[in-house]
């Protein structure tokens with residue numbers, strides 16, 4: 001059944017210790033991060049999403065990036081196993097949350113690694129980034145979990161950025177949008193639109209023509225507005241310092257079986 005619930009997770013007091021891989025470390029203002037997170041969750045609610053807070057994981061600096069812990073396909077939740085060992089303690093709270101919402105729960109097992117940020121769904125096509133956080137066994141396990149449900153899994157090499165969705169996401173009509181300097185294999189996407197800013201590659205589909213985007217991508221917002229979309233900008237600057245983006249701060253549950 002269609003649903004509009006979104007998992008979110010309050011930032012850890014240790015957020016500033018979050019991992020940084022492709023960026024220079026910058027000082028993170030924890031208070032400002034909480035304000036930005038509250039505004040982000042409010043933007044989801046203002047557009048009809050019920051936000052569900054996963055129990056906080058205060059000892060895990062990166063736990064606010066809840067997208068990385070679970071991948072949803074229909075009613076099935078595939079609990080991730082991060083390629084970053086320090087992030088693995090984030091999953092138990094998420095398991096509980098999805099199970100209590102009635103999802104069927106499955107797990108990525110050793111030797112597989114997978115971060116949810118590496119998974120982009122466009123209709124029944126599931127693109128999986130094979131990169132620093134997701135290995136070949138992780139890709140195989142996504143195939144095993146979702147292809148029997150009707151998905152077609154396409155593996156995409158990712159070397160220049162943290163996750164596949166650091167480089168590409170998709171518009172409501174299925175057009176993949178991406179920042180070409182951050183992409184390794186643009187030709188894998190059949191309908192592709194380049195965007196001028198790195199964070200312009202990140203959209204969360206709020207419903208209808210509305211796109212939640214980072215306010216750090218004003219030129220891309222103009223481009224999307226000119227295509228008939230309604231950008232909804234949010235400032236997530238403190239999370240961007242830690243390689244976060246708008247997608248990674250929530251997991252939308254659109255097809256719960258309830």
Ligand SMILES: NC(=O)NCCC[C@H](N)C(=O)O
Pocket residue numbers: 018019020021062065067068084087116117118162163165166242243244245247248
């Ligand atoms: N899906 C995402 O874009 N996640 C961002 C994770 C950032 C975090 N500092 C990490 O390196 O794991």
